[in-house]
Structures are given as structure tokens and as C-alpha cells.
Amino acid sequence: MPVADTVLTGARVRTLDPARPEARAVAVLGGEILAVGDEADVRDWRGPGTTVLDLGGATLTPGLTDAHSHPIWGIEMAAGTDLSAVRDLDRLRSALRTAPRLGGWVLGHGLDHNAFGGRPVDKTLVEEALAGAPAFLRLYDGHSALASGAALAAAGITGPRTFDQRSEIVCGPDGRPTGHLVEHAAMALVGALAPKPSAAERRARLTALLGEMAATGLTGAHVMDLGDGDVPALLAGVEYDGDLPLRLRPAPWCMPGATPEDLAELIGLQGLHGRHWQVGGVKFFMDGTVEGGTAWLEHADCHGRGTDAFWPDPEAYSQAVRTLDAAGVRTATHAIGDAAVRHVLDTVASLGARARMRHRIEHIETVPDDQLGRFAQLGVIASMQPPHTAYTRADHSDEWSKRLGPDRAARAWRCRDLREAGAVLALGSDWPIAHHDARRVLATARSPLGAAAAGPALTGLMALEGMTSHAALAAGEERVAGRIAPGFRADLTAFALDPVDAAPDELAGAPIRLTMSGGRITHREEA
Numbered sequence: 001m002p003v004a005d006t007v008l009t010g011a012r013v014r015t016l017d018p019a020r021p022e023a024r025a026v027a028v029l030g031g032e033i034l035a036v037g038d039e040a041d042v043r044d045w046r047g048p049g050t051t052v053l054d055l056g057g058a059t060l061t062p063g064l065t066d067a068h069s070h071p072i073w074g075i076e077m078a079a080g081t082d083l084s085a086v087r088d089l090d091r092l093r094s095a096l097r098t099a100p101r102l103g104g105w106v107l108g109h110g111l112d113h114n115a116f117g118g119r120p121v122d123k124t125l126v127e128e129a130l131a132g133a134p135a136f137l138r139l140y141d142g143h144s145a146l147a148s149g150a151a152l153a154a155a156g157i158t159g160p161r162t163f164d165q166r167s168e169i170v171c172g173p174d175g176r177p178t179g180h181l182v183e184h185a186a187m188a189l190v191g192a193l194a195p196k197p198s199a200a201e202r203r204a205r206l207t208a209l210l211g212e213m214a215a216t217g218l219t220g221a222h223v224m225d226l227g228d229g230d231v232p233a234l235l236a237g238v239e240y241d242g243d244l245p246l247r248l249r250p251a252p253w254c255m256p257g258a259t260p261e262d263l264a265e266l267i268g269l270q271g272l273h274g275r276h277w278q279v280g281g282v283k284f285f286m287d288g289t290v291e292g293g294t295a296w297l298e299h300a301d302c303h304g305r306g307t308d309a310f311w312p313d314p315e316a317y318s319q320a321v322r323t324l325d326a327a328g329v330r331t332a333t334h335a336i337g338d339a340a341v342r343h344v345l346d347t348v349a350s351l352g353a354r355a356r357m358r359h360r361i362e363h364i365e366t367v368p369d370d371q372l373g374r375f376a377q378l379g380v381i382a383s384m385q386p387p388h389t390a391y392t393r394a395d396h397s398d399e400w401s402k403r404l405g406p407d408r409a410a411r412a413w414r415c416r417d418l419r420e421a422g423a424v425l426a427l428g429s430d431w432p433i434a435h436h437d438a439r440r441v442l443a444t445a446r447s448p449l450g451a452a453a454a455g456p457a458l459t460g461l462m463a464l465e466g467m468t469s470h471a472a473l474a475a476g477e478e479r480v481a482g483r484i485a486p487g488f489r490a491d492l493t494a495f496a497l498d499p500v501d502a503a504p505d506e507l508a509g510a511p512i513r514l515t516m517s518g519g520r521i522t523h524r525e526e527a
Helices: 039-045 073-079 089-098 149-154 184-191 199-214 231-241 259-271 312-324 338-354 367-376 385-389 399-404 417-422 438-443 460-466 470-475
Strands: 007-012 025-029 032-037 052-061 063-070 106-109 135-139 145-149 169-171 177-182 216-222 247-250 281-283 331-335 360-363 381-386 425-427 492-495 512-517 522-526
Touching: 007 039, 007 492, 025 039, 025 231, 032 039, 052 512, 063 425, 063 438, 073 199, 089 106, 089 199, 089 312, 135 149, 135 184, 135 385, 145 184, 149 177, 149 338, 169 184, 169 492, 177 184, 199 216, 199 231, 216 470, 216 512, 259 312, 312 331, 312 492, 331 417, 331 522, 338 360, 338 367, 338 425, 381 470, 385 438, 417 425, 417 460, 425 438, 425 470, 438 460, 460 470
Parallel strands: 007 052, 063 216, 106 135, 216 247, 281 331, 331 360, 360 381, 381 425
Antiparallel strands: 007 025, 025 032, 052 492, 135 145, 145 177, 169 177, 492 512, 512 522
16 A cells, blocks of 8 residues: 555544545545545554644544635725724714725725615715725625715716616716616726736735635635636746645636627636646626625515516526536526526526536525425536625614515525435635635534524534535536545545534634645644
């Protein structure tokens, strides 16, 4: 038997491998798991150059994967002042008065819709605090922003515009922009003018961020974007200097209006890779967000909005998915509202026996009973982000709940229902929309989800599977990832406590003894 370069011992090993659910020690060689066994096996795995690490009673699991994250684009999204703790207009104005000016601009992110106290998002509510500075403030959902009057003027925005996708420059009764920009195309008009970090700053921030993510137990992330096309060069630059702390799987976007040439380019990007990253899949948007009024719903929300898809021609979306599937490309579609979820499922159903790939739906914030079983029937992966529930309130006074109304809010974030209906359920954070801490994702998944706290939470094992074995299925990597077994990747996470049996509040802050990605130690708890 070959000699291991690293042996991990002194642990309860939850392998998630049906052939051997538990073990006590693991041997690693060349980035792969060499052997899984008991303490008595360790002596047979060691050689003069073997490093033996005693995990001191930790619980070792397959490496955690964030199944939906934006660690690269998020560096720009999370620029400026963190407004996520702001709860009302007075605190927002106070934060903006003291916010640093970046190139003369005030940038902010994570702004809660609830901070406006039920008022429409409008620049007049904050102009005094900005003292004339151009400002671009991203709301927490990532699909809307507030721009100041000076920022609108810099972008030449004086009224409404028409876009290829469902996007809007919100205007008041007088036809003048309120500063509220909804969806990507409208936001980009101002966002493109805001100061950006230099290439060196992006590289440094990315490396630091991925290191912070590894410290929470993450060994990989499904990255739901490819930026503006320069991401491969950025990742190559990081790997020229060293190693990526996480294994990354970026998926470029396909937006409304995509031509056959655009689709061919997306197909051509598949498999582009470095040592610890690889382009895999394509990301679509079927709708926007509930709070922004752009979730595609089967019935209008309580503001009379939400009856339109992000793609003005939903059949064009379906045809693009068919083209990609025929080329062997997986797709991931953002679908929050019930109509959006139904359309994606209908699209996959239209593939019939010709389907080559397993496709996935992201978010799924509200879904009716008659659609739950279709996920398993069609082989569609449900990809959900439990931390999104932090922006809802038990009394339903939050903007998400008020827009949907009690009936749809009561069928929110149906993680357990989907699992019990047989669906593969991958879990993630959607950083920077919510915090990237993997322990919080696991802990939140085990608490009642949604504004109405409807339905049972996931079990500890279901939650762990969502960030390990089910995340691997979502990426088509179930033969090399998601379990601890010989020949699988040496992506491993060691918790100071058992993530399956520990109480959620204990798990949320549990020390991570060790994180290993591709056989490399990317985090180790200080003695």
C-alpha cells in the first residue's frame, strides 16, 4: 500500500459513505483520500515523511461546500460601508453622514428594505446626509440599489428607460427618477461609474476572503457568476502567487437577448480551469426578488407587482436551456417566485428523454404543494440559502412577508418538504447577500425557516448532506466529492463538536479544528 503524506487521527469520522458510515482515521496522499479506517490502521499508512495530525476528538466530515456564493463579484458588491445592521432611516442617515468617501463617492451595501419603514425607496430620504456626494447603495437582495441625485446626474439618468430584461429605473408621478434602480441592467448604469478596487486590491481581498471562508469549514464554493470576463485571469494570478484556499466552480451568466453566438461562447468556456478552479455550468435568472417586486408569481403580490418573468420571452429562456443541455452543460436558474419555479420545472420536463444533464433551481423562496414532487421526478436539484430568512420577521411586518401575503409566506423556504419529497437539496449562503459562515448556514437550516416558521426544519444529517454529498450531486461531482472514501478528493472539515447532533446555537459558533482542501491544510485552529 502506498505511504500517506498526511494521516488524520483521533476523530469521529462521519464519512457519508453508505459502505462505511463511520471511521476513526483517514489517510491522504496527493490531494486524494488514500484510506479510511480505525486507529489500528494508522501504523500501516505511515512512512518517514508522513505527517500525523491528532484531531483531539473532533468530528471529521467531508469538506463543506457553499453551493451558492459570489466570492469574486461580491468583493465589488460589498464595497464601502456595511449597512446590514441599519434598521431605520435615522440610523441610515447617520451612517451616510460619516461614511468614507471613495473617490468622492459614498458606497454602501447590505441595506435592508425594512429600514425604510414601509416608505418607497427614494433618494430624497437620504440626500441631506450625503451633502451632494454621488452615492450608490446596494440593497441587501443584490437586485436593487439606491442612487443619489448626483449619481443619477453622472450617469445621465433623467427618466425611465427600456431594457432587454425586466429592469426598471423607478420614477415618481412626475416622471423623475426616485433613485431606486431595480435589477441588473438599471443598476449597472450607475454602478459602472462607481470607484472599483484595483487588480492588486481585488487579488488581496479575494485571497483574504477565501481564507476567512476556510476558517468556517468551507473547502469549496459554487460561484454563481463569472464577473465581467476577467475572473479567469484574476484566479490565474492568485494561483501564480500561491494557492486558492477554496475550490471554486464559477458559472457564467446567460441573460435575456442571448444569441446563438453567445450560447456558443458559454459552451466554449466550460472546463476552463486552473489548479483549484474550473468553470462549470451556466447561470440564468427567471425572476428577481420578492422585496423588489420582481419575483415572478402566479398571482400579483400585495402591491400589484410580480406577474412578469425576468426574460420578457420565457420561451427564449427555455430554448437556451435546451441548447445548453444538448451540449452537455448544466444550468442553474435563479427562481424565487412560484411561477418562476414552475416555468423552470416545465422547461426541464420539455427535455424529456433527450435530457443529458441534471439542472438546478436557485433560491425557491415560495413553492406550492403540487410542485414539490416534480424536483425528484425530473431530477432537478433544489439549491437554497437558509440565511436569507434573516430579513423576515415573525410578526410578518417585514417587506418580504407583506408583499407575498400570509398564504404564500406560509409556504416559504420549504427545505424539509423538498427533502421529504425526494429532492436533492444543496445549501449555501449567497454571500454577500448573507454571511458566508458555513456554520451559520448549517445552524439556520436546522431552525424553522421562513417568516411564518412553517414546517419542520432539517435534521442535522440533512443539513450536513446539503453542504457535502448533495452539493456534490448539484455539481455532478458525486463520484469524487461529498464523502470520505478512498479515491475521493481530500476535502475535509474537522469540527470541535458533532455538527449532526449538536444544538444549532452551539454549532453556529463551534470551533473548526481543521480545514483541508485538495489535501492542503487551509485552516488549523490555534493551540
